[in-house]
Amino acid sequence: MRSASAPPASALRARVRSLGPSMTRSMQAVADAVAADPAGCARLTVSALAEHTGTSEATVVRTARLLGYPGYRDLRLALAALAAQQESGAAPAVTVDIAVDDPLADVVAKLAHEEAQTLADTAAGLDLTQLAAAVTALASARRIDIYGIGASALVGQDLAQKLLRIGLIAHAHSDPHLAVTNAVQLRPGDVAVAITHSGSTGDVIEPLRTAFERGATTIALSGRPNAPVAHYADLVLATSAARETQLRPAAMSSRTSQLLVVDCLFVGVAQRTYETAAPALTASYEALAPRHHTPVPTGRRAATAR
Numbered sequence: 001m002r003s004a005s006a007p008p009a010s011a012l013r014a015r016v017r018s019l020g021p022s023m024t025r026s027m028q029a030v031a032d033a034v035a036a037d038p039a040g041c042a043r044l045t046v047s048a049l050a051e052h053t054g055t056s057e058a059t060v061v062r063t064a065r066l067l068g069y070p071g072y073r074d075l076r077l078a079l080a081a082l083a084a085q086q087e088s089g090a091a092p093a094v095t096v097d098i099a100v101d102d103p104l105a106d107v108v109a110k111l112a113h114e115e116a117q118t119l120a121d122t123a124a125g126l127d128l129t130q131l132a133a134a135v136t137a138l139a140s141a142r143r144i145d146i147y148g149i150g151a152s153a154l155v156g157q158d159l160a161q162k163l164l165r166i167g168l169i170a171h172a173h174s175d176p177h178l179a180v181t182n183a184v185q186l187r188p189g190d191v192a193v194a195i196t197h198s199g200s201t202g203d204v205i206e207p208l209r210t211a212f213e214r215g216a217t218t219i220a221l222s223g224r225p226n227a228p229v230a231h232y233a234d235l236v237l238a239t240s241a242a243r244e245t246q247l248r249p250a251a252m253s254s255r256t257s258q259l260l261v262v263d264c265l266f267v268g269v270a271q272r273t274y275e276t277a278a279p280a281l282t283a284s285y286e287a288l289a290p291r292h293h294t295p296v297p298t299g300r301r302a303a304t305a306r
Contacts, residue, residue: 012038012078014125015067018238022226023066026055030063034075039083046072115256121240122257126264130235135268137217137235138163141191144170145216147179147207148195155221155258156195162266166273167280176203183210190216197239197254199227208232221261223254237261 016035020028030053034041041049049072050057064075098110138144144163148156153174163170173179186192192211196204199222212218212232220233223240230236239257270277 012067012082014121014240017121017240018125018223018225019066022224023063024059026053026059027063027066029053030055030060031067034079038079039087042076042079042083114253118240118253118256119260122238122260125238125240126261127236127238130237131261131264131268134219134235134237134265135272137191137219138168138265139269139272141168141189141217143186143190144168144193145179145182145186145190145207145211146170146172146193146195147174147183147204148172149174149176149201149203151255152195152197152201152204152258155255155262156193158259159193159195159262159265162262163269165281165284166266166270166277168269168273173207176206179203179207180210183207183216184214186211186214186216188215190214191219192216193219193221194229194233195221195258196227196229197223197258199224199229201229205229205232221258223257237265 013035016031020031023031030049033049033053041052044052046057046060050060053060061072064072067075069075069078098107102110144160146156146160148154153172156172156174160170160172171182173182183192190211192208194204194208199220205228208218208220208229209232212234217235218233219235219237220229221237221239222229223238225236225238239254239261270281
């Protein structure tokens with residue numbers, strides 16, 4: 001039986017993708033091998049896998065532990081389960097490499113597949129214990145600060161707007177100076193959320209460190225769970241690590257992954273605070289309703305529209 005502390009087999013490939021950048025070259029070789037051929041590797045002893053990957057038994061064991069398994073035996077069980085899932089008739093993976101001369105229909109299909117895979121990887125790799133703790137912290141927070149730069153700033157704004165609509169005090173900060181000056185004001189009972197795909201963005205880490213030192217509960221959304229941002233995070237929510245290609249920077253896939261986690265947080269908080277969240281959400285809908293009404297065009301503009 002799989003250890004209770006080990007991640008499910010479905011999360012294995014997602015963890016390889018997210019943790020890959022933080023691995024040594026030899027550990028990456030082991031991780032790539034088990035992700036590429038789970039059935040074959042599941043049949044190998046620790047010494048045989050070490051020989052197969054040109055590494056050592058110690059490296060294989062360290063890789064298994066980094067991926068979340070107590071030991072190699074647990075990793076083998078996960079590999080066998082993953083192989084069984086693949087043999088059950090799952091559709092083969094579609095390559096997401098987009099060539100300059102790809103027909104537009106192929107571009108659409110590849111992008112759609114990659115987005116779906118990103119969401120599946122994120123869901124499989126999400127630590128539900130950490131997620132539940134983050135929901136609890138947000139639901140009871142006096143104040144919530146959210147930090148993000150670039151594409152992650154857009155995700156931060158999305159989270160802040162969602163929380164504001166259910167009556168929580170939440171503010172997103174994309175200016176690093178403003179983020180730090182706000183973080184200084186936090187205290188126990190407050191929550192700070194850092195959103196950074198790389199996990200190493202200094203302008204996001206600095207305000208989170210400040211919030212951490214002030215006693216606020218700190219949460220990090222990162223594509224690399226062992227990245228520097230995790231040093232100042234009480235809770236870490238892993239997002240899928242998207243692979244960059246020449247025609248498609250990783251920002252889009254990373255944002256898709258982050259938005260899924262944001263929605264999970266929001267729905268969890270809304271459930272936890274339903275008695276106050278529901279009326280607040282209704283009030284916000286009613287307040288915005290007049291702004292959603294589009295006047296019927298008249299005169300020359302109407303004729304042009306027709």
